[in-house]
Amino acid sequence: MIEERFDAIVVGAGPSGNAAAYTMAKAGLKVLQLERGEYPGSKNVQGAILYADALEKIIPDFREDAPLERHIIEQRLWTMDEKSYVGMHYRSEDFNEERPNRYTILRAQFDKWFSSKVREAGAILLCETTVTELIRDGAGKVTGVRTDRDGGTALADIVILGEGVNGLVGQRSGLRPELQPDSVALAVKEMHFLPREVIESRFNLKGNEGVVIEAMGTITDGMTGTGFLYTNQESVSVGIGCIVSDFAESGKTAYGLLEAFKNHPSIKPLLENSECKEYAAHLIPEGGYHSIPELYGDGWLVVGDAGQFVNAVHREGSNLAMTTGRIAGETVIALKHRGAAMSKANLAAYKRTLDETFVMKDLKKYKRIPALLHRNKQLFGLYPRLLTAAAQTWFRVDGVDKRSKENAILRSFRKGRTLSGLIGDAFKLARAWR
Amino acid sequence: MTDAMDANATGTGFKVEEKLFQNRYLVDVGRPHITIKPHDVPSKALLALTHACPAGCYSKNDSGQVEATIDGCLECGTCRVITAKTGDIEWNYPRGGFGVLFKFG
Incomplete structure (x- = not known):
């Protein structure tokens, strides 16, 4: 030719x-x-x-x-159960810099x-x-x-x-x-359009500032995966992904998970009155090093x-x-x-x-993580439930003394995962992370 | 509980067609880029496509075989990966220019 x-x-x-x-x-x-x-x-x-x-x-x-679209000034990491999330948020004015670090x-x-x-x-x-x-x-x-x-x-x-x-x-x-079903994730995503001032007020933003939400927990219904929500100028990208073999074996659908995620009480208000203009799917290679x-x-x-x-x-x-x-x-x-x-x-x-670059160094650092996440589903179901329940016990004021609340939280973790299970998970995670 | 959460619980109730309706496609009429190999009884992998395909392209017909209508295909490759070992389907990219056209991606 x-x-x-x-x-x-x-x-x-x-x-x-x-x-x-x-x-x-x-x-x-x-x-x-x-x-x-x-x-x-x-x-x-x-x-x-x-x-x-x-x-x-x-x-x-x-x-x-x-x-x-927007430069990211705030990262929200959420661990979710059906009604709640426990979040770790980081927002800094330092990200409003002349040459911003990340953009949607x-x-x-x-x-x-x-x-x-x-x-x-x-x-x-x-x-x-x-x-x-x-x-x-x-x-x-x-x-x-x-x-x-x-x-x-x-x-x-x-x-x-x-x-x-x-x-x-x-x-x-x-x-x-060939790609292996247990080392590749299927992610689905929708583009939800909203007026920019609505996005700015819902997410506490001004100008071209943006927020990223990354979420894990019961939203993946026992499968290995994560959800996300990113703010663009006049739209919000919302999606969820899980390992392909988990979809194949569980009988669950990606679009069913996405619908449930969008309807989670913590996500739904963020998308209210938006107009969806596209539904996309893609594979993500997640096998790592x-x-x-x-x-x-x-x-x-x-x-x-x-x-x-x-x-x-x-x-x-x-x-x-x-x-x-x-x-x-x-x-x-x-x-x-x-x-x-x-x-x-x-x-x-x-x-x-x-x-010699971050590419190989990072993949090498986390070489044990993909298998760990795939084999330890408690990280996506049990722990998010235990964490959110603990948060509720801790924050609800109901006449129970704080020492009893502490003990109740510790008991819930031991009962949910046993002491040896907890120690084993901590060890596995530490070993995979280092 | 909302309808959507019910759909998630069963994994099948939600109509994915409503989502695909938002997308742009240029269908290569008469030249499907995915074909299912003839079978009497579908393999477990082939059957899994009826729920694992994010575009809902696969369904079981009345006589128990799996059929595909791929006009709404998102070209992700999930079906290809799931059936790679069993060889139940033949998967190729659509001809250049055809298939899904993401407006936003």
Whole structure:
């Protein structure tokens, strides 16, 4: 389909693919980027939080024209039961800074903007083009891709796969194994529109300030997962996600969970009179460090969700995607400048560089967490119930003396989980966390 | 208790079609990107899709087989992951440009 040969082909125009394509095009490399959606972002779903640091390292002045919603000044972490939540909130005026640290974004708008920067930098973008397979030479080196545009092909020195969590090209080419139902989450999300002044008064905000709520507890009905609510300028993103194998085995539906979450007495008033304009679903790779596949080979690199680069504990993904995309691009540029081959041995520099960044360090730190969360459902049902009940015992003034209240709370934990169970959970959590 | 919470309790009562109605799609008429392999009795994995699919694309027909109507597919891949071992379905991306078009994402 395309006669000329490229320095690099990037599959996908999400955060990782755009970061890679931008970095390489900016350095003067001939880059072709292929995207199956009608426009970049049309197939992409995220909460969504943008972490400024990762994007600043690619486009330092992104704040000048990127479509940003609200900068986050407050984080609310909720442990919920059916009627209550126990919350840990952090709000600071320090987050009202000249260069805010985190923003809510709408991915369809943001990805379009990022893509415009990629094209300004000189990359060629073809949308509505699904890559169907990799092309290899006799020695097995990846030399290009085949697409569904009349079966057309394109050739390059390297193919960077930023094809997302459900990336079929790399999987079907045997570059990485099939996703496992117990290490990937299904999240569903709705976009609820409200006038901006309503959002500001409901969430105690002014101007472009924003709030993030992350929630866990009985909202996932015994399954491993979390809920969220993010404030945008004139909308609220509300969603919930659980591990796929939990859905498969439990018979529960994602949309049923979302409805119940929206109707929770602590959430419902926040959404009142809103108009829902979209319902989306997406997979999130949550297997962590142990699920990271082979990241490079002769003529190819993997970036973003396709490489399982998600820190599930901190709900970070887009920053890992952009960072892996950027470092992949820089690795290719360095080899190109040296006139070195895009061989597996030379591309190992990508992984070595990643190992020294927060991306690998964080995933490694939490390498035991995914299995812990999956095998310890008491963290999502029993403990939230015990915590909220304890809070009620403590705060309700009813003539019972405080010592008796303390004892009642301690008894409820021992009865609910036994002393050895409590100690065991504390030990497991501490071991997985450190 | 609200209707929605009842729906959650049973896992089936809620009409997901009302949610999908908000979305934009460009349906590739006559070329479904997911097909179910012919079967007499569905595997456990295939049966799970009737509730695990977030777009409610899968349902059991009167004679016990699982059928799919994928016009509302959100292209998440949940069904593909659940049936990867059993091979009950054939899953491909829609042709370039077709399928769901997220306005907000």
